[in-house]
Amino acid sequence: MSEPEVLCLGESMVLVAPAPGERLATAREAAIRVAGAESTVAQYLTDLGHRTAWASRVGADPLGEQVLAAIARSGVDVGHVERDGSAPTGVYFKDPSPEGTRVHYYRAGSAASKMTPAYLDSLPLSTARLVHLSGVTPALSDGCAATSTALFARARAAGVLCSFDVNYRAALWSTEQAAGPLLALARQADVVFVGLDEAQHVWGAETAEQVRELVGPGARLVVKDADVGATHFPPGEGPAVFVPANPVEVVEPVGAGDAFAAGYLSAWLRGAEPADRLRLGHRLAAFALGAIEDHADASALRTAEDAR
Numbered sequence: 001m002s003e004p005e006v007l008c009l010g011e012s013m014v015l016v017a018p019a020p021g022e023r024l025a026t027a028r029e030a031a032i033r034v035a036g037a038e039s040t041v042a043q044y045l046t047d048l049g050h051r052t053a054w055a056s057r058v059g060a061d062p063l064g065e066q067v068l069a070a071i072a073r074s075g076v077d078v079g080h081v082e083r084d085g086s087a088p089t090g091v092y093f094k095d096p097s098p099e100g101t102r103v104h105y106y107r108a109g110s111a112a113s114k115m116t117p118a119y120l121d122s123l124p125l126s127t128a129r130l131v132h133l134s135g136v137t138p139a140l141s142d143g144c145a146a147t148s149t150a151l152f153a154r155a156r157a158a159g160v161l162c163s164f165d166v167n168y169r170a171a172l173w174s175t176e177q178a179a180g181p182l183l184a185l186a187r188q189a190d191v192v193f194v195g196l197d198e199a200q201h202v203w204g205a206e207t208a209e210q211v212r213e214l215v216g217p218g219a220r221l222v223v224k225d226a227d228v229g230a231t232h233f234p235p236g237e238g239p240a241v242f243v244p245a246n247p248v249e250v251v252e253p254v255g256a257g258d259a260f261a262a263g264y265l266s267a268w269l270r271g272a273e274p275a276d277r278l279r280l281g282h283r284l285a286a287f288a289l290g291a292i293e294d295h296a297d298a299s300a301l302r303t304a305e306d307a308r
Helices: 037-047 062-073 117-122 142-157 175-188 196-203 208-215 256-269 274-289 299-307
Strands: 006-009 013-018 030-035 052-055 057-059 082-084 091-095 102-106 130-134 161-165 191-195 220-225 229-233 241-244
Touching: 006 037, 006 142, 013 062, 030 037, 030 062, 037 052, 037 062, 037 130, 037 256, 057 062, 117 142, 130 142, 130 256, 142 161, 142 175, 161 175, 161 256, 175 196, 175 208, 191 196, 191 208, 191 256, 196 208, 196 220, 208 220, 208 229, 220 256, 220 274, 229 274, 241 274, 256 274
Parallel strands: 006 052, 006 130, 013 091, 057 082, 130 161, 161 191, 191 220
Antiparallel strands: 013 030, 091 102, 220 229, 229 241
16 A cells, blocks of 8 residues: 555544443443544545545454454555554443433553554654644553654654644543643644634633634634634634534534544645635535444545535
8 A cells, every 4th residue: 555645643442332212321232333533534534535544553352453444444544553462442432311422431551542652663754744633642641642742743854744633532631631732732733623612611712813822823723613613724824714614413423523624634635725625624524413423434525526
């Protein structure tokens, strides 16, 4: 396989979910799927015609094989993923209810959490156009935090673009723990994605303009405001661009942010203008919101984009 255009690094896990309408406490059967922020971005980018690789670590166990097989079926290169015989593949459970879906993680001590910067030595960083990371990864362990910082430092030294999705997860760390590291990574990146709600929660930034002031002028900043729309701030002092979100009936909200990031990044890599990047982000997010899986095959959208 040729070298990837985009390299996405982060943990993916086995997801266990009861049948629709069931609760974990009483379910007799459950479905097994695979999910992870960065691998979902890689899968959607592959759907849109980009060569992608997902980099991580999994346990040398059947669940690790499940993760690798599911992501590879999407056409993503998993050849750089390490298998660890002494640590397990992470697992999480969804517990749907009328009040919303709760998630229960069993990822402490996982193979992915044991990443260190030395793992980056085996990755094809110098030949990629873009690396993508989310704020989930630095929350997993001190080693993962160091790996995240080193990934961006090495990529920038090699002239490779860096993409960062803030993706704050309260189950992994507190706002006090997360605020500084997430801001530092955002300031290292060439493009930053952040939800306005998480920017308010983690950084106390109440508006998209306040997020821009906090992150600084170096990056292309995309501030997403749920079903309202997204605002793009260019590097430097150029004008902001706002594109409203597409109306959509939500089947499952998980994965929409990763789909949005993939749509934006695909359009950016193809040289599209900011408004068109946001539009493709919204289109892919709307597609994801209508599917149960974190990743549903969006290849048909590529055909539509090619025809535009």
